[in-house]
Amino acid sequence: MDLYSTLRGAYRAWKRWKQRNTYVPMSRVRRIERVYPPAERKLVSMTFDDGPTVAPARPYSGRGITELILEVMSHYGAKGTFDVIGSTAENYPDEAGKPGSFTWSGKKYDHYPEFGQDQLAGVANQPDLVRKILMAGHELSNHGYRHMAFGPQPIIYGSRAYFRTIEEVITDLKRLHTLVSEEFGFSMTLGRPPHYIDRIPDGHFSYDAYEALGYQYLAASFDGGGWRAATGDPADEVEKMVTPMQKALEEDPDCLNGQIIFQKDGYNMSLQAPIVEALPKQLALLKRYDYEVIPVGQLLAVSPYRDIGPSHPAYAAVRHLEAKGLPVLYPDNTFRPEQPCLVGEMLQWLPYKDTLSSFCRDQLTVGMLLRMVPEKAASFAGITTRETSRPVPRWQAALAAVESIENG
Numbered sequence: 257m258d259l260y261s262t263l264r265g266a267y268r269a270w271k272r273w274k275q276r277n278t279y280v281p282m283s284r285v286r287r288i289e290r291v292y293p294p295a296e297r298k299l300v301s302m303t304f305d306d307g308p309t310v311a312p313a314r315p316y317s318g319r320g321i322t323e324l325i326l327e328v329m330s331h332y333g334a335k336g337t338f339d340v341i342g343s344t345a346e347n348y349p350d351e352a353g354k355p356g357s358f359t360w361s362g363k364k365y366d367h368y369p370e371f372g373q374d375q376l377a378g379v380a381n382q383p384d385l386v387r388k389i390l391m392a393g394h395e396l397s398n399h400g401y402r403h404m405a406f407g408p409q410p411i412i413y414g415s416r417a418y419f420r421t422i423e424e425v426i427t428d429l430k431r432l433h434t435l436v437s438e439e440f441g442f443s444m445t446l447g448r449p450p451h452y453i454d455r456i457p458d459g460h461f462s463y464d465a466y467e468a469l470g471y472q473y474l475a476a477s478f479d480g481g482g483w484r485a486a487t488g489d490p491a492d493e494v495e496k497m498v499t500p501m502q503k504a505l506e507e508d509p510d511c512l513n514g515q516i517i518f519q520k521d522g523y524n525m526s527l528q529a530p531i532v533e534a535l536p537k538q539l540a541l542l543k544r545y546d547y548e549v550i551p552v553g554q555l556l557a558v559s560p561y562r563d564i565g566p567s568h569p570a571y572a573a574v575r576h577l578e579a580k581g582l583p584v585l586y587p588d589n590t591f592r593p594e595q596p597c598l599v600g601e602m603l604q605w606l607p608y609k610d611t612l613s614s615f616c617r618d619q620l621t622v623g624m625l626l627r628m629v630p631e632k633a634a635s636f637a638g639i640t641t642r643e644t645s646r647p648v649p650r651w652q653a654a655l656a657a658v659e660s661i662e663n664g
């Protein structure tokens with residue numbers, strides 16, 4: 257083993273240790289990056305950011321980018337998730353940025369499809385395209401009405417304007433949500449923050465905003481590559497989008513099962529649209545390896561979590577608790593079945609949690625609580641920790657909690 261592998265192994269072990277030893281509260285909103293590989297079929301999803309747009313595909317064709325994407329998807333029987341914006345037309349005054357840099361679409365704000373051409377993109381400006389997307393069986397997710405950052409990101413986006421409070425973020429998201437549901441009859445359940453900036457200056461996070469809307473956080477695990485700066489040679493651009501997928505599939509034909517591929521419904525940083533040429537090649541590859549391309553919402557219906565699938569003994573219990581509106585998963589969409597269940601976590605799954613927590617808050621000190629509650633929770637849940645004093649893995653605790661709920 258060389259030094260690099262040793263260091264990398266040590267780094268991974270440290271990361272695992274840190275993850276085990278950092279307290280992370282369970283969350284109703286989960287970041288969906290990829291899911292546990294479905295067993296019967298090979299399923300993959302594609303998300304298309306920043307559209308829809310009638311902007312002409314450059315340099316390949318004069319026709320609109322979204323329309324061309326829809327044609328290719330239809331040819332391959334693929335269904336996608338269009339991560340749409342409302343309109344960036346209000347994001348002025350602003351100055352044009354430098355093509356090829358992160359400010360390519362504007363210095364202070366983003367402008368899609370490009371600076372000064374805001375009316376060519378977005379749900380508010382292109383209703384006919386939205387109807388075409390929905391008619392063809394694709395789904396929509398919420399990428400923010402104005403595509404404004406939820407908070408500062410000084411390293412790459414230092415010159416950018418951003419929202420200040422969670423109320424501003426929620427107002428922007430609701431504006432697009434309402435437009436899509438009232439005008440087009442589609443109720444969005446997924447959201448992706450512009451540039452994945454999560455930290456809102458008032459101390460909230462994107463997760464809090466999505467909880468207010470009843471959304472899940474839409475992420476991605478495989479980069480389709482259509483957003484990068486062009487090298488100047490269109491054929492090279494397309495190759496750079498197709499080769500990584502081809503290599504990954506040659507190495508492991510199942511590797512994309514349960515993954516979400518990031519795509520761009522618009523120009524890249526150099527105002528070209530390689531997606532239009534690369535997408536048919538990517539879809540042909542996926543077809544050759546027997547993949548079905550389906551919307552993220554459908555992928556989640558088949559396999560919702562990252563680390564456990566339907567064959568896990570606690571899978572049904574996790575779904576049951578989640579269906580009751582209880583937080584069961586962690587924000588990274590894992591259940592972590594073998595991790596010891598914390599008392600506070602188990603309490604949140606039990607029907608007596610309100611009585612217990614008010615009783616504990618009023619009557620007990622923290623130390624007493626720690627001594628007392630494990631027993632109570634354990635006896636409610638049918639687990640005797642006193643006898644064994646060993647920690648209960650989360651998957652066993654979830655089974656016990658469901659049993660306890662069902663027995664009243």
Ligand SMILES: [Zn+2]
Pocket residue numbers: 305306399403450451
């Ligand atoms: Zn975006």
